[in-house]
Amino acid sequence: MIDKNQQKNIIVISGPSGVGKDTLMEIIEKRNPEKIHIAITATTRKPRSNERNGINHFFVNKDKFNQMINNDELIEWAKVYENLYGVPKSEITNNLEKNNKVLIRVDVQGAKRLKEILNQSVFIFISPESKKDLKNRLTLRHENSENDIEYRLMQSEKEITEADWFDFIVVNYPNQAEKAVLELSNIIGLN
Secondary structure, three states: OOOHHHHOOEEEEEOOOOOOHHHHHHHHHHHOOOOEEEOOEEEOOOOOOOOOEOOOEEEOOHHHHHHHHHOOOEEEEEEEOOEEEEEEHHHHHHHHOOOOEEEEEOOHHHHHHHHHHOOOOEEEEEEEOOHHHHHHHHHHOOOOOHHHHHHHHHHHHHHHHOHHHOOEEEEEOOOOHHHHHHHHHHHHOOO
16 A cells, blocks of 8 residues: 555546646656656557557556456556546556656546545646637547537536545646646646
């Protein structure tokens, strides 16, 4: 188990699909490669056109994912949009041993589970400025059908109502990623 002092170096980041979580986390990691590690999650979903196995996610089939569950290799896992996602324990423990801060990207249900396990960690919700902004982001990704976008927008409304229990809420305004990066960096303790 991860002790309470180590938990303070775990930052759990959540928010609606398309809000820019990955982009913000990648900017922070690039600027602080010796201090930050983004936990690579395992998933059964297909990679997007710009994603690579072992960099963005560990892309695995359902049998391998179930094997990871059975072997107790995941600190948390959930079904999200018909796919399985999980956080390998090794992604956290190996990097905490190197004195890195570990960023974990999960959906709201995953964040709730992690709050039970890692209650001394920092929980940050990334929010869009508006539903219109989020729809624009999802549309510009060119990865989702119109029906999928509408479903994700409905889910985002539910997720946004959960934001109050997070330790911090950071709004990712359109074309102002730098502002959100600065705010996140301050929260994480990088500035």
